[in-house]
Amino acid sequence: MTIVISNIRINKKILSAFSLAYLIITIISCSENKPDIPAIDLKLDKSAVTLKRGKTVAVTIKSGNGGYSVATKDEKIATASVNENIVTIQAVGEGMTTITVTDKQQKKAIINVIVPYASLKLDKSAVTLKRGKTIAVTIESGNGGYSVTT
CATH class of the missing domain: 1.20.5 (Single alpha-helices involved in coiled-coils or other helix-helix interfaces)
Incomplete structure (x- = not known):
C-alpha cells in the first residue's frame, strides 16, 4: 500500500x-x-577501640551513603553488628582484629579492635613452705591455661 x-x-x-x-x-x-550524586566519605567517631572480653562498645557512623554492613577479620576476638548508624562491637576473646564498615557506595572505614589479655593476679604474692606441707594460692584473675613448675 x-x-x-x-x-x-x-x-x-x-x-x-x-x-x-x-x-x-x-x-x-x-x-x-538524574545527575550523578558524588559518594560521601564514610566517617566514624572512633577508628580504634580497646575493651575487655565480654564488654561491648558502640561506634557511631558520622557520615556515609547508607546501606551499612560490617565484617570482622577474626570473630574469635570480636563480633560486630550494625543498626542504622551505630556499629556495636563485642569482645569475645583476647587479641587484635579489625572491623570493616562498608556502605552502599562501597566506601569503607576500618576500626582497630584490641582486647587485652588480663593480668595474672594471685591472692598471695609470696609463700613460705616447710618440707612436706602444701599451701593453696588462688588465681584471682587471668586468662587461664596455667601450669605450675617447681
Whole structure:
C-alpha cells in the first residue's frame, strides 16, 4: 500500500519504521536524567577501640551513603553488628582484629579492635613452705591455661 502526502508517495512499511524510530527517540530523550550524586566519605567517631572480653562498645557512623554492613577479620576476638548508624562491637576473646564498615557506595572505614589479655593476679604474692606441707594460692584473675613448675 502506498500513501500520498503532498504529491510524495511513501510506502506504508517505511512510514511505520520511521514512526517507530521517532517514538523510541522521543521516549529516550524524555527520560529523567538524574545527575550523578558524588559518594560521601564514610566517617566514624572512633577508628580504634580497646575493651575487655565480654564488654561491648558502640561506634557511631558520622557520615556515609547508607546501606551499612560490617565484617570482622577474626570473630574469635570480636563480633560486630550494625543498626542504622551505630556499629556495636563485642569482645569475645583476647587479641587484635579489625572491623570493616562498608556502605552502599562501597566506601569503607576500618576500626582497630584490641582486647587485652588480663593480668595474672594471685591472692598471695609470696609463700613460705616447710618440707612436706602444701599451701593453696588462688588465681584471682587471668586468662587461664596455667601450669605450675617447681
